[in-house]
Amino acid sequence: MNQFYREELERERASRARVEQDLGEATQRLLMAQEEIRRLTDELDAQGREQNEIESVSWSALQAPESQEGGVNEWRESDGTELQMAMEHNSRLDKEILALRARVQTLDLERKAFLDLVEQLKEEICEYQKSEKQGLLLPMPTETEEVAVCLLQGTKDEGRIEGDHVSGKAVSDQEERYQGSETLHKRCREAIENIEGRNSQLLHKLQKLEQEHEYLVERNEELESILGETQIQTKQEKEQFESEVEGLHRKITSLETELLEVQKSKTEMSGEEQASSGAQEMQEMLESCQETIEKLGSQLGERRERRKQLASELELLREDLKAEQKVLGSQVSELLEEREKINKLEQKLEDLCTDEQTYEEQMAKVVFLEEQIKNLRDEQELLCSELLESNKKREELEKQLKDSNEEKRLLLEEIAQLKQDILTTREQDGSMLEETLRMNQGMSLSDERFQQQEEKLQQLRQDLRRVQNLCSSAERELRYEREKNVDLQKQNLLLQQECTKVKAELKQARAKLSDTTETCSSLSAQWEKSQQKVKELEQELLKCSQADKLQSSLQEKLAQEKSKVCEAQKKQKLKDSQHQLLLAEARVSDKKLLEEELKEARENEARVQQELHEEQLKRKLLEQQVEELRQQLRHSRETEASLAKMHVELQAKTLHVLEDERKTDSSEHLQCQKENQKLSEQLSLLKEENKALYEEGVRLLNQKDLYVRKYNEMQLRHKDKMRRAKETFIHEVKQRDGRIKQLENELSESKLQVEKGKALIAQITAENEKLLQERRRLLQKITDQEETPWSTRSTIATLQSSLMPVPATDAQSREKDRRSAGEHLKCGTKEFQPLQPDSKSVNLSERQSKVLPSPRTSFPSREPPDSLGILKATQDTKPEGEAESQDSSFCLSPSQPSEIGYLNVASPGDTTASQLQEESQSISSENF
Incomplete structure (x- = not known):
């Protein structure tokens, strides 16, 4: 039983340690995720600014007049470079968006897992507290006193009855003892059933914890598989995007070549159109074609740039697309009119072969341009669909980010509460473990005694077998020895009185043990308080480091502002900077002192752990350490006040922009004070919990005595069960032997029947052979008669x-x-x-x-x-x-x-x- 309880305690410790590790890792992951999200948002803002700059440059370039062809070529080259930059920027944005999606998915999964863990931990804590309360509220019957009273009453009654009815006395004594033993057995059985019920509950809890652990392992494997799939999907999307970019580059190059061809044809046609009467009309048509081509090129550039701006310019794109569709419809109508004009010109200029060739070339170009217009329309539709999808995705991502941020805040709050609950449970577990170890030591001694008793019982069983043969002769001697039993009963009374004295001594020993447990619990509480104070000092050091970082950032900003101020103010700023450097050096020295004090505090903790056994000396040392820690806290608060003053001086010198940061610092200071108040309230609660734990320890000691008694009674019952099992075994062996004999008789009878059957089969075969011979003889006779x-x-x-x-x-x-x-x-x-x-x-x-x-x-x-x-x-x-x-x-x-x-x-x-x-x-x- 002791080993079973130890194994259960070790398993519970391991499970709690794992849960704590998981919570620590979860908090670290959440912090890392928050930092990554901040970094990505900053990068997105910077990229948005760059996009705005690029758009402003592109609009200015588009609105600028095109004076010369060289300028046009340069503008085209610059547009090509800008397009390449924009495409690269788009690819980066897409990659970052995919990474954000994957990160959001992982954060959602982690959030769900943490919520499940939090709920499970809350349920376990509630169950644990309920089980402890139920175990403490059980009744604590004093069975030893009741048994002693019963025995004393029996002895008094036996002393009052005298002489003549000696045989009646013996019978009544035996019946009373038998009844007392039955009551003891009943109580022992009830206690054992209670213990077994608790053991079953603990086993059920262990099974639940193992199942939860397996479930977490499976969830981790599923998350890893999902991450692999998301990585593969991102790679595929990247490849698709690169292929689309290459197709767009090819289209741009084809459009540029077509523009060059149109310009060449324009230069060739300019000389011929001066001679003809309809040359002006052709020039107008070519100019209109060039304008349409330029418009289409500008529209393509605008669409590509607008594709970069995923959500901000969606409505503008829709309006532009509607306007462009109208323009394209007008252009198509103009092209149809131009076709009719060209047909008229062909009728007029049938004689001129040169004109016909030029017209044919122009018609081919017009057809080619129409095909290009159709392709551009298709591309417009594709771009619209892609933009809609990208906008939807971006909105979804923004919603997911908001939800994740809110859930992270909630998780952080819940994790802080869980940490506090875990600290309280740890303290309770420490006291319970010490008591269980003491119980286990006592139970190990009882196990050794139990083994010795079992050996003695085996010897006694052998003696009982011998005694049964001598019972007949012993009954005669018992008649003569009844008078001696009266003297023995008197001796038993004396022994019972001695037992009462021993019980009083045991009570005194228990009182001493309770005093020692109180002292140990007080020392452990003081040690935990010292640990908490050390943690508070570490937090203060972290705050000081953060303040130093803020000071460094402020110094950088001041240096930038100093460069803008006049030379006359430089000297004053240099003096201020020297003064600030001196203050920073003083702060560094304060930091070193604080670090040394932390080291000293840690050394003091080690000393406290070593000197727990010495009660009085440790109390004095702990009080001194507490006073030192209070002084250190005062020094740290003074340093904080000095730092606040320095912040005020620096903020007075800086611009109004830094006032917001000052407000944030003041709010953080107020939060720290509130946290200190909360910690003081928690200390008071911990003191109350320590008192409750002390009372629980006293109850557990009483339960220990009950368990020992129940264990001894269980041993007696086990012996009775073994005796009954042996009797049943002997009876079953006898039945088995009788059954074997019956089966042997049945086998002999079956063998005789088989032999008889074989003889009958031999007779039947002989008769069959005779009949076959007679049949053959008759067949021969029939054949002779037929011949x-x-x-x-x-x-x-x-x-x-x-x-x-x-x-x-x-x-x-x-x-x-x-x-x-x-x-x-x-x-x-x-x-x-x-x-x-x-x-x-x-x-x-x-x-x-x-x-x-x-x-x-x-x-x-x-x-x-x-x-x-x-x-x-x-x-x-x-x-x-x-x-x-x-x-x-x-x-x-x-x-x-x-x-x-x-x-x-x-x-x-x-x-x-x-x-x-x-x-x-x-x-x-x-x-x-």
Whole structure:
């Protein structure tokens, strides 16, 4: 039991340590995420500023007049470089957006995981507190005192009863002892059941913790897989974006080449159009085409730049697209009008081949431009869809960032509360662990005693077996020794009085133990207070470092402002800077002193841990250390006041812009004071909790005594169970032996039955062999009888054929009958063979029914029954076995048709004799 409790405590410690580590890592991750988000927002702001500058430059370049072609080329080159820069900037922005998305997803997942952890921890803390309260509120019955009172009452009653009824005394004493033992056993059972219930609850908690740990491991693996998938998706999106950028570059180069070709054609056409009357119209058309091309180029540049501005210029783009669509519609109408004009010019200038060639070239260019316009429209639609998607994504990202920031704040607040709860639980666990260790030491000694008692019990069992044989002789001696038992009872009374004295001494020892536990708890509380004060000092050092950083930033700003101020003020600022440097050196020295004081405080903590056993000396040292720490706190507060004064002096010298920072510093100072007040309130709460823990320790000591008693009673019950188990085992062994004997008898009987069955099988096989021999003999006789009448049948058939006149009308019918009968006989000779299964006989009967004619024909229906009846009459005289063999041989004999013909000849008074004779004649003629 002790080992089980130790293992449970170790598991709970490990689980709590893991949870604390997870919380620390979570806080670190949240801080890192906040820093990254701030950095990314700053970078986005800087990039937005750069975009605004680039847009202003591009607008100024577009609005500037194009005076010369060289200037135009330079402008195109600058536009190309700016476009490249803009594309690179777009790629960077897309990468950063993807990174932000991934980061937001990871933060959401971490937030969910932390919320789950927080809820689980809260539930565990509530359950733990409830279980502790229930364990403390259990009743604490003083079973030892009750047992002592019962025994004293029994002894007094026995002392009052005297002499004559000695036998009645013994019986009553035995009954009272038996009742007292039963009550003790009941109480022990109840206590053991309570312990088992608590153990089951602890096991259930451990299983829950293990399941939660496995769930966290699985969630971490899932998060890693999700991160891998997001990385792959980002790579794919990058590749797609690069391919789109390359396509846009190609389109830009193609447009530039087309513009150059149009300009060349313009220069070539300028000389020819001066001579012709319609040259002005052509120039106007070319100018309009150039204007449209330039407009399209400017629109493309504007759209690409507007694509960079994801959310700010969405509405403007929609309006521009609508206007551009109208312009394109007007341009299309103008192009159609130009086509009509060109057709008219072609009719007028059919004679001029040169003009025709130029017109053809212009028409081809117009068609090419129309195709370009269609492509540009398609690109416009794609750009609009992409812009809408990008705006939606950006809005979603902004919402996610806001939600994540709010959730982070909430998580930080919850984590701070959880840390406070964990500190309180740690303090409670420390006191509980010390008490459990003491309990375990006592239980280890009880285990050794229990082993010794078990060995003694084994010896006693052996002695009891011997004593049972001597009980009959001992009963006579007990009659003489009852008088001696009276003296022994008096001695028992004296021993009980001594037991009461020992119990009083035990109570005194427990009081001493409670005093020692109080002193230990007070020392542990003082040590924890010292640790908290050291933590407060570390926080103050961090605040000082932050103040130094702020001072450094302020100094940089002052240096920038000094460069702008006149030379006359430089000397004063130099003096101020020297003064500030001196102050900074003083602060550095203060920092060093504080660090040394921290080291000293840590050394003092180590000393306190070593000197916990010495109570009085440690108390004095701790009080001195507390006073020193208070002095240090006063010094730190004074340093803070001096720093605040320095801040005030510096802020008076600086501009009004730094007033906001001063306000933030003052607000932080107020927050620090509020935190100090909260810490003082927490100290008071901790003192109250220490008092409650002391009371719980006293209750646990009382519970320890109860557990020891219950454990001893459980041992006695275990011995009774072992005795009963042995008795049941012996009874079951006897039953098993009887069962084995029964099974052996059944096996012998089954063997005899098997031998009898084998003998019967041998007799049956011998009889079967005899029957088979008789069957073969009968078959041989039948074949001999069939061979003798064959010659007589042939002669009779020839004589009948010569003597009987055959009418002409019945010749055809008789031939058909003969053929059918011959086929029937052939089938019978092939299929009817000796010693084959009955299935073939069935098939033969079916074939005969198919081949033989119906009763309506010339063949009558009584032909087969007559022949079979004659044969059956010959076989009835034989036994049943022989009859069956003869029937089978008859059905399967190949000489059946000959027998049928022979029997039909022998029957003179039959109506079917003539028909059978005809059949026999036909068969004999076929055989010849």
